[in-house]
Amino acid sequence: MANQDQIVRNYEVAKERYAEIGVDTEEALKKLQDMKISVHCWQGDDVKGFLNPNGELTGGIMATGNYPGAAQTPEQLRQDLEKAYSLIPGKHKLNLHAIYLDTDEKVDLNEIEPKHFTAWVDWAKEQGLGLDFNPTFFSHPMYKDGFTLASPDKEVRDFWVEHGKRTRKIAEYFGKEIGQTSINNFWIPDGFKDNPVDTLAPRQRLMEALDEIFAEQLNEDFTQEAVESKLFGIGAEAYTVGSHEFYMGYGISRNKLVCLDAGHFHPTEVISNKLSALSLFSKGILLHVSRPVRWDSDHVVIMDDELQAIAREIVRNNLLERTNIGLDFFDATINRIAAWVIGTRNTQKALLRALLEPTAFLKQKELEGDFTTRLAYTEELKDFPFGDVWNYFCVKNNVPVGFDWFKEVQHYEKEILLNRA
Numbered sequence: 001m002a003n004q005d006q007i008v009r010n011y012e013v014a015k016e017r018y019a020e021i022g023v024d025t026e027e028a029l030k031k032l033q034d035m036k037i038s039v040h041c042w043q044g045d046d047v048k049g050f051l052n053p054n055g056e057l058t059g060g061i062m063a064t065g066n067y068p069g070a071a072q073t074p075e076q077l078r079q080d081l082e083k084a085y086s087l088i089p090g091k092h093k094l095n096l097h098a099i100y101l102d103t104d105e106k107v108d109l110n111e112i113e114p115k116h117f118t119a120w121v122d123w124a125k126e127q128g129l130g131l132d133f134n135p136t137f138f139s140h141p142m143y144k145d146g147f148t149l150a151s152p153d154k155e156v157r158d159f160w161v162e163h164g165k166r167t168r169k170i171a172e173y174f175g176k177e178i179g180q181t182s183i184n185n186f187w188i189p190d191g192f193k194d195n196p197v198d199t200l201a202p203r204q205r206l207m208e209a210l211d212e213i214f215a216e217q218l219n220e221d222f223t224q225e226a227v228e229s230k231l232f233g234i235g236a237e238a239y240t241v242g243s244h245e246f247y248m249g250y251g252i253s254r255n256k257l258v259c260l261d262a263g264h265f266h267p268t269e270v271i272s273n274k275l276s277a278l279s280l281f282s283k284g285i286l287l288h289v290s291r292p293v294r295w296d297s298d299h300v301v302i303m304d305d306e307l308q309a310i311a312r313e314i315v316r317n318n319l320l321e322r323t324n325i326g327l328d329f330f331d332a333t334i335n336r337i338a339a340w341v342i343g344t345r346n347t348q349k350a351l352l353r354a355l356l357e358p359t360a361f362l363k364q365k366e367l368e369g370d371f372t373t374r375l376a377y378t379e380e381l382k383d384f385p386f387g388d389v390w391n392y393f394c395v396k397n398n399v400p401v402g403f404d405w406f407k408e409v410q411h412y413e414k415e416i417l418l419n420r421a
């Protein structure tokens with residue numbers, strides 16, 4: 001068990017060290033406290049959901065592994081999420097997919113209503129969480145030949161248009177009830193395995209279907225939509241209708257948030273490098289913080305270069321107000337609660353590291369052409385005691401420090417997860 005007095009003493013030393021280079025650690029911690037991370041529900045059950053949990057996961061995404069204890073009911077998922085949130089400092093959001101409805105009624109995706117999500121809202125209120133949402137354009141028989149909203153078949157398109165419209169009403173209901181804007185993120189998997197001849201018509205159909213879904217103006221205090229691009233999926237290797245260029249154009253011209261998923265680009269292409277440019281033109285950004293390993297593999301987020309670069313871009317360019325930070329990974333080979341905790345805490349840690357830079361000073365030196373100072377500072381900063389500031393943040397938020405969170409997960413696994421049928 002970490003020694004709290006020692007943590008406070010270490011923090012005081014770290015605070016002085018940062019003050020010497022003009023960084024106010026208290027100010028950084030205040031900012032970090034207000035940063036909400038949208039934790040994705042689908043890590044808890046390998047993207048199965050409760051509409052048709054025994055059906056196939058389609059849409060070109062894949063969860064591999066068979067770690068015991070996956071949540072099988074909404075109650076179990078909430079129980080697991082509560083455990084995870086209790087190990088993560090601060091108050092955050094939960095990101096729900098439409099297939100995670102909680103109802104005894106037999107309803108399809110084109111029939112869902114706010115009433116099918118009241119249990120989530122009641123629980124979120126009780127836990128002090130915000131709620132984000134996503135239509136589910138996959139794992140359903142109307143995902144036909146790899147197509148939904150861009151399908152040449154009008155019946156297929158109509159089904160999904162209705163689904164999209166209904167999710168907007170549900171997100172609006174979340175926003176009204178909870179008092180925080182609910183981000184409703186549209187990711188559409190449609191694409192071709194092999195080279196298409198007509199690359200334009202599917203995009204035209206997708207554009208028109210989205211316009212139909214978004215035709216009704218909703219109060220943006222309650223809900224805002226985001227659109228998520230992708231380079232390719234399994235079975236859609238040659239062509240994805242909703243490419244990056246498609247959604248850059250769509251999002252900016254339709255006043256929607258543009259969602260950047262870290263795994264949705266060419267293997268050496270990074271989203272950190274896109275944020276400042278996009279911020280000049282888009283109304284706002286949604287991030288899907290993920291970790292692609294050779295493909296869009298959705299590994300748990302670790303403290304790697306790209307995670308730190310994303311955090312630095314947000315902080316240095318003052319994009320916090322206009323950036324919504326969501327997570328998107330699903331690893332079924334490890335304890336799922338540990339996955340949430342590791343990914344979320346790492347994202348927060350990366351943000352803290354970025355907040356502990358003397359940004360104004362560094363920008364000034366750069367402007368003066370003093371690149372030597374810039375390099376010396378950014379390199380020396382790597383050895384500054386940010387871990388002591390992080391540990392103090394955990395203590396202040398009453399969550400375990402260091403390995404202590406992991407002991408709790410191990411205990412929970414033994415007592416709860418391994419006893420699930």
Ligand SMILES: C[C@H](O)[C@H](O)[C@@H](O)C(=O)CO
Pocket residue numbers: 042047061134187228230261288296328
């Ligand atoms: C389950 C999510 O909607 C999904 O991961 C999506 O956001 C995505 O990134 C698909 O590759």
Ligand SMILES: [Mn+2]
Pocket residue numbers: 187228261288328
């Ligand atoms: Mn994503």
